[in-house]
Amino acid sequence: MIERSPIFDFITYATMILGLVLVLVPFWVTIVAGSQSLQEVSQVPLNLWPSGHLLENIQTAWARADLGPKMINSLIVAVGVTTGKIVLAALSAFAIVFFNFKARMLCFWLIFITLMLPLEVRIVPTYSIAANALLPFQTLLDTFGITSLLEMMSGVRVTLEWNLLNSYTGLILPLVATATGTFLYRQFFMTIPDELVEASKMDGSGPIRFFFEVLLPLSRTNMLALATIMFVSSWNQYLWPLLITTDRANFGTVVMQLKALIPAQNGTPDWNVTMAGALIIMLPPLLVVALMQRWFVRGLISRDK
Amino acid sequence: MTAITLSGVKKRYLKNPVVHGVDVTIESGEFVVILGPSGCGKSTLLRMIAGLEDITEGTIAIGDTVVNKLEPRERGCAMVFQNYALYPHMSVAQNIGYALKVSGMPRAEREAKVLKVAKSVGLDPYLTRKPGELSGGQRQRVAMARAMVREPKVFLFDEPFSNLDAKLRVAMRAEVRGLHRGLGVTSVFVTHDQTEAMTLADRLIIMNQGVVEQVGKPSEVYHRPASLFVADFIGSPAMNLVRGFFGEDGHFRHGKGGMIHLPTVAPSLVSQEVSIGIRPELVRRVPANTKDAIAAVVDYTEELGAARLIYADADGSRLIAVDHGTDALGTGMPIHLAIDEADLHVFSQDTGRRIELGAAQRAATNSRINA
Ligand SMILES: Nc1ncnc2c1ncn2[C@@H]1O[C@H](COP(=O)(O)OP(=O)(O)OP(=O)(O)O)[C@@H](O)[C@H]1O
Ligand SMILES: [Mg+2]
Numbered sequence: 001m002i003e004r005s006p007i008f009d010f011i012t013y014a015t016m017i018l019g020l021v022l023v024l025v026p027f028w029v030t031i032v033a034g035s036q037s038l039q040e041v042s043q044v045p046l047n048l049w050p051s052g053h054l055l056e057n058i059q060t061a062w063a064r065a066d067l068g069p070k071m072i073n074s075l076i077v078a079v080g081v082t083t084g085k086i087v088l089a090a091l092s093a094f095a096i097v098f099f100n101f102k103a104r105m106l107c108f109w110l111i112f113i114t115l116m117l118p119l120e121v122r123i124v125p126t127y128s129i130a131a132n133a134l135l136p137f138q139t140l141l142d143t144f145g146i147t148s149l150l151e152m153m154s155g156v157r158v159t160l161e162w163n164l165l166n167s168y169t170g171l172i173l174p175l176v177a178t179a180t181g182t183f184l185y186r187q188f189f190m191t192i193p194d195e196l197v198e199a200s201k202m203d204g205s206g207p208i209r210f211f212f213e214v215l216l217p218l219s220r221t222n223m224l225a226l227a228t229i230m231f232v233s234s235w236n237q238y239l240w241p242l243l244i245t246t247d248r249a250n251f252g253t254v255v256m257q258l259k260a261l262i263p264a265q266n267g268t269p270d271w272n273v274t275m276a277g278a279l280i281i282m283l284p285p286l287l288v289v290a291l292m293q294r295w296f297v298r299g300l301i302s303r304d305k
Numbered sequence: 306m307t308a309i310t311l312s313g314v315k316k317r318y319l320k321n322p323v324v325h326g327v328d329v330t331i332e333s334g335e336f337v338v339i340l341g342p343s344g345c346g347k348s349t350l351l352r353m354i355a356g357l358e359d360i361t362e363g364t365i366a367i368g369d370t371v372v373n374k375l376e377p378r379e380r381g382c383a384m385v386f387q388n389y390a391l392y393p394h395m396s397v398a399q400n401i402g403y404a405l406k407v408s409g410m411p412r413a414e415r416e417a418k419v420l421k422v423a424k425s426v427g428l429d430p431y432l433t434r435k436p437g438e439l440s441g442g443q444r445q446r447v448a449m450a451r452a453m454v455r456e457p458k459v460f461l462f463d464e465p466f467s468n469l470d471a472k473l474r475v476a477m478r479a480e481v482r483g484l485h486r487g488l489g490v491t492s493v494f495v496t497h498d499q500t501e502a503m504t505l506a507d508r509l510i511i512m513n514q515g516v517v518e519q520v521g522k523p524s525e526v527y528h529r530p531a532s533l534f535v536a537d538f539i540g541s542p543a544m545n546l547v548r549g550f551f552g553e554d555g556h557f558r559h560g561k562g563g564m565i566h567l568p569t570v571a572p573s574l575v576s577q578e579v580s581i582g583i584r585p586e587l588v589r590r591v592p593a594n595t596k597d598a599i600a601a602v603v604d605y606t607e608e609l610g611a612a613r614l615i616y617a618d619a620d621g622s623r624l625i626a627v628d629h630g631t632d633a634l635g636t637g638m639p640i641h642l643a644i645d646e647a648d649l650h651v652f653s654q655d656t657g658r659r660i661e662l663g664a665a666q667r668a669a670t671n672s673r674i675n676a
Contacts, residue, residue, distance in 0.1 A: 195390035198357050203404035203451075204378030217394045 034058075034275035041272040054276065061277035065257040066249075073168075074235060074253040075284070080172040081234035082227050089181025089226065090219070094211055096182075097189040098197065114179045119240060130170045130244055134160035166247040175234050181226050188222045189215065224295035232285040254281045307381075307458040307491050308333045309354060313363035316349050316515075323349050325515040326363065331493060331508075336485050338494045340502040341512035342538070347495045348463055350512070354493060355461050356380050367459060378407075383452035384461040387468065389444040391436040391451075398423070398432040401450045408455075422454045426480070442473045453484070460485075460492040466501065478504060499539060503527070511535050528673040529650075533657040536582045536650060542614055544582045547622045548654065551575050563620025566597040569646050570662055578654035585614065587648040588626035591641050598641040599624070603634050617642065645669075 028048070033041050035054035040047060061067065095101075096108050119126060129135055138160045141147045151157045164170030192215070200210045216223075238255050245251040261277040263269045289296070309331040316324040324346045331337045339347045352358040354365055356377035364371050372380045383404075391400050399406075402419040410418075423429045426446045436444055445465060452460060462481075466474045478501060485492055496502050502509055503523045511518045511526060511534075519531040530536035536544045549559030553575055555568040567581075591598050601617035601624055615626045617640060626642055634640070647669035651660045661667070 193388065193390065195386045195388050196392070198352075198355075198377075199384070199386060199390035200392075200403075201357065201377045202355065202382070202384045204407045205403075209407065214392055214394075 030275045030278055033272055034279050036272050038268070038270050038272060041275075042269060053272065057272050057276035058280060060270075061261060061273045061280065064273065065254075065260050065277055067254060067257060067277070067280060069250075070252050070254045070257050071284075073251060074255070076168055077171045077175075077237070077241070077253060078231050078235045078284075080168065081175045082230040084172060084176035085178075085181045085230045086223055086226055088176055089185045090211075090216070090223070092182045093185030093189050094215065097186055097192075098207070098210075111179045111182050114177070115183070118178070119174060123239065123243065126174050127243055130164040130174065132160075133162040133164050164244070166245055166251050168251070170244045171241055171251065171253075174240060175237060181230065184222060184226055185219065188219050192218070221295050221298045224292055225298075228289060228292040228296045231288050235285045257281075307368045309459065309491060309493070310366040311350075311354075311363070312366075314350070314353060314360060314365060315362035316346070316353060316358065317361045323515050324353075327517050329510055329517060329520055331491060333491055334489045336482075336492045336494065336505060336507045337510060338496060338502040338506035338508075339510045339512060340496060340499060340506075343497055345512045346515040347497070347512055351461055351463055351493060351495050354380075354459070355382050355384050381458035382461050383455050383457035383459070384463065385445070385448045385452050385465045387464045389436070389441075389448045389468075391444060391447055393436055396433050396435060397428060397439070397447050400436065400447055401428075401454050404451065404455045418454055419450075422450045425453075426450050441469055442477065445469065445477060449481075449484070453488070457490065460490050462492070462494040464496055465494075467496075467498070474501070481505065499541070503539075511538065513538070522674070524674045524676070529659070529670045530582075531659050533580060533582075533652045536652065536659075540584065542585050542625050542627075544584055544650070545588065545624050546580045546582045546652075547624070548578075548580045549622075550578055557581060560619065560621030563599075563622055565599055565644075567646055567649070569665070570649060570651065573662075574651065574660065579660065580652045580654055582650035582652065583644050583648055585625040586627040587644065588624060589643050590615075590626060590628055590630060591643045593639075593641050595641060595643060598643050601640055601642055603636060603638045603640055605636055606634050615640065 029046070032048055032050050033046065034057055035050040035052065036047070037051065037053045040051055040053075092107075092111065096104060096111075132138070138147075138158075141158060141160075147158050164173070196214070197210070200214055205213065236255060237253070241251075241253045241256055245253075245256070248256065258274075258278065258281060261274045263271065263274065311327050311329045311331075314324060314327045315322065327350060339350060341347050349358060353360050354367075356372065356375060356379075360373050364373055366372065367380055367382070392403065395403065398416070398419050401423060402415050405415045405418060420429065420432075423432055426449060428443070428446055428450055431439060431443060436447065439447065445468075448465070465481075466477050469477060481494075482505060494502075494505060496505075506523055508521060509523055509526050510520050513534045519526055519535045521529075521531075526535060527539055530539060530544070533546065537546060547557075547559045547565075549557055549563075551557050551567070551571040551574045555566060555571045557565040557567050557571065559565070565581075599619050601619035604616045604618055604623075606616065606628075607614040612627050612629050613634075615628050615634065617624045617626065619642070624642060647665045649662070649666060651662060652658065653660055
């Protein structure tokens, strides 16, 4: 859409600049505060110009929040979720779009419904499953009386248990199991012309080959866009890691550690350290977005022919 | 070699019948064109041969093998699609060689074959380009090369040229014809363009609403149409078809009291509801006082360059004549037309099928078919 009128131009630019300022000001404040000393940061009003203590603040924050191992944890979770999600999304969309099976519509709607139930909404049941991933099977066994039958016959009571608390699996799996990626892939797969599918059949390629040699290469931009979104959103997860890790020392993520950096109620108000920590923690997703943004934009708005 | 035998082939989508039982044998090495209006089931039939569509009833055999249950790749057919269907992310060479790669042919052998085929269709300068960087005609050539490289037993074409401009289409037509002459592979070609069909085909299969109306050589189909549908569908301008019945007096009665004197044809067909047909190029303009001339009034004329078409009204029935005269003809002017009984086609109005007439008529059509 192209519109040419000075007033319209002015309004557009004004809106964009306002938006930019709204986004950048908190960021600026973080950088500024992160580079100041304790005295400087405690001044009222805050001096909005950076000072020279950034490195030492970063060191303090790094040590205080034990950010080294936590960074690795976060990275494992973010990469795990991203990979898992892409694999799951591509495969499930492949099944839904290219295969004609009886339960196709049912599967589609089951996946669709999970869009309306984000993790936050179903956090309690998800937690109880994470506490014992085999719980649903146990329930099935119990209701159908198989447990008591087995107990009668062998004297052993069957109790299935697979605990996901304090584990990478527990951190990653529930974040993987959502529908957004499936939808992105489904939309893309629907644009693949039938003739292309048929041409590959005539060329003798089976479904697996078609998936790897035609669909995946064609969906590369989509995949990178999805990877960007998933990396950022899983890096930023707070509620779920907080819930599932009691063993913070070993399985905590950096975003959880932000809490540890906030000054205690009656402690030293060293917000400069907090802000420096925040800077470190937001750096990886920033880098990912910066590196991927070309693909990201292309994958979401257009597709190469 | 490889003949294709269709016996009692039917196709239903859910309850909806689309192809109603086709029995045709396509001889080995033959170039057969399936021609018919849009939606008549041409593509469906072709896709059943290819294995892209299940066969609801009946059997299809390629060579001696019934292929109903075989996967497309096991049938030995190669197909050229209307929209090229090239893999957008692969280069021309990769597109052409993909089937060979899938079949596990070693790389060196594959590349040699790809190069040879690409050369034969003039694609060798473009081997490293992506399909997106080619023109429509070049893309269609890639699609053809991709089909050729596998050395299939059967070529299938589904309206491959309908996205090309008129000139390129004629060129590609010649190319396909030459290709077939060179390789001699059994080919089935679907189109709704009758010029394309007439020029390419060894034999035509004419379909209408899921039924085969006629199978025959192009000249046969043109000069001895087996049904009203074929008579009307084949030929441009279309055949003159006039509905009416024969009286005892040797006259054919039509329109609003129109009469045509047809003394030899009439006796066998008295009082049947029929349509008579005659090609416009066989309708002659004659002087007013000619015996048995049909009086008509000019509606309008169409200049073709070498000749002109006269659209005339004869007592409420439309007659088209190809005329080589140069006199001025305006709307409403009276003219006189004449036809030969030997050139006449008669179709039953009940069944829509052709009614065979006497020996004179058969001789005339035969001489045209064999000309
Ligand atoms: N997947 C389908 N489900 C239901 N009906 C279908 C399906 N595919 C085709 N048809 C119907 O079958 C009929 C024949 O289709 P087909 O594609 O064979 O026509 P066609 O002769 O190739 O026409 P065109 O010249 O337009 O390509 C059409 O009426 C069409 O609506
Ligand atoms: Mg078609």
